[in-house]
Amino acid sequence: MMFMDWILHNAPVLILALPLLAAFATPLVGKLGKWPRNVFVVSVAVIVEALVIYLASDVIANGMHTYVFGAASGILLPSGYSVPVRIIFQVDAMSVFMAIISATVTLAGIVYSWAFVTDKQGQSKYYTLLLMMAVGMFGMEFTGDLFNMFVFLEILSIASCALVAFRISFSESSEGALKYMVVSAVGALFVLIAIALLYGQYNVLNLAAVGSAIQFTALDKIALVLLVSAFAMKCGAVPMHMWTPDAYSAAPAPITMVLVSASQASMYALFRIAFTLYGVSMNTGAVGWFIIILGVLSMFIGVTMALPQKDIKRLMAYHAISQSGYMLLGVGVGLATLGSSAFNEYGLTAMKGGIFHIINHAMYKGLLFLTAGAIYYRLNTRNLNKMGGLGHTMKWTAAFFIIGALAIAGIPPFNGFASKVLIYESVFRFSPLLSIIAMLVSVLTLASFVKVFHSAFMGPRLPEYEGVAKEVPWPMFVAMALLAAIVVAMGLFPNLIVDNLVTPAAQALAGRADYLNAVMGGA
Amino acid sequence: MFGPLETGAGYWTPLVWVGSMVVVVLVTLVIRGLGERTAKNTHMKGDPFMSGNPEVSKENSHVRAGNIYWGFLKAMEPYYKPLMKWHNGNVNDYVLMFIMVIAVLLLAIVLPGVF
Structure with missing residues (x-):
């Protein structure tokens, strides 16, 4: 019991330390052979998943965990000045909600990679970088410190960049990675400038401390603009x-799946900044509407750009943009109504819909990217024009694709419908037009995936793939089956997820005072 | 666990929906079972009718992705032309869009407080 208490107390740091240490140990374990290395990496991912679930159960039941690194009194310099060297991890229901997504997606990605990444050199470094991505995501989700958030954002971006370029023999991989690097570097630079603006005014970097002191001065407004824009990008x-689409399509399929979760970590940072750092001290209506507009643009332009695509992963990448729009719309409506009576009437439900859609999207889009990877694994092409008849020989992949496609299109009883119905009904009360656009986007999403299903899986067997198009190895199958099972289960029992994970997460995000008080003690 | 999902304006119960679908499938199977039993064995059943023309090979009869929604995309050309032009793959433009969003947001958030 003592041991379990120790585990629970140190879970926030263990969830980061384990993959971090394992990342650097992987090349050493890799010297023993592929099997020991793969078993080692999968074991670490399973332990981290268990730790996240254990921590989540406690956070949901007993409230926020605050983990402090460093001494309370700080380091005393010879001049007599005490430097407060402390970093705080603040894990609330929203943080653990995001961590569950990151841990599950990382686990599925590692299992899938076991069979998918077998013909390339540097496989141990591949796993090192994949674990570093997990560290970056967990760090962004757990940290209660602004500069720390920037550091973890950089860790995540650098590891992601290297993995996008992993298939270096393809020119598009280098191109995709270069673009991702430029965008990430520019975004991170603006995040750093914003943090510097806040630090210059308040002399602290702790999120709760800045949040307590924030005055919404002109500099605070500029910092808000830079942070919101950078994380939105x-x-x-x-x-x-x-x-x-450049980065998602160039990366190996399991990495693309984890990239979706990495983008969601940035979305979490955007929400954390808007709700917790600024909250009602800012003009929530203006910022909320800005996020709503980004959401609507993302939904509509994402899905209409997906329709004409012929590269299966580019098509899915545009759908990832489109689905992010639903999350921005739902949470944006929550922010726009924050502090008014409308928040309790429908704003909180819209937030629940948006937050529920984050986990749903991570699961079904992860599944869809893995099915695209399975097709690529067998056919060596992502061109939909060259595909056909795969349903005859890749029946399980076809079944998994159908589950993912119906879920993303919001067809009942899959999980996508459950979160979308929350968004439709609550957003309708805010603005009927926005709700109608969201429904139209779902129709176009279905149309797009009907096209993919028809061109890849339907039709006669193609002679060029005779003997080639067959089911994928068992690790890839297991990873897809795991995500498919989660998609179906969350679709059949949505109230279980909403009551136990989503509602506490939405309330934690909206409950700014609790977050600030946990550190500032009621300041 | 099996309760409905409250949506604020109503509720959603997936298990009731699944149960309804099972009933619909069973009714469909019953109706199908009442049909002509010899139909299954009919020669050439399911073959395409090409108005008397010879059937094209199986490989060539598959409608490829590039042809699906061709009409829709053609009709929507005025929408798609500028959209495709915008997605030019130039990373300079990616950063430009970021700067433009910052500019718009600065105007919307910061400027009202200045004046």
């Missing part, structure tokens, strides 16, 4: 979305 919101 990093989560692929239109019109700053164009790096997304």
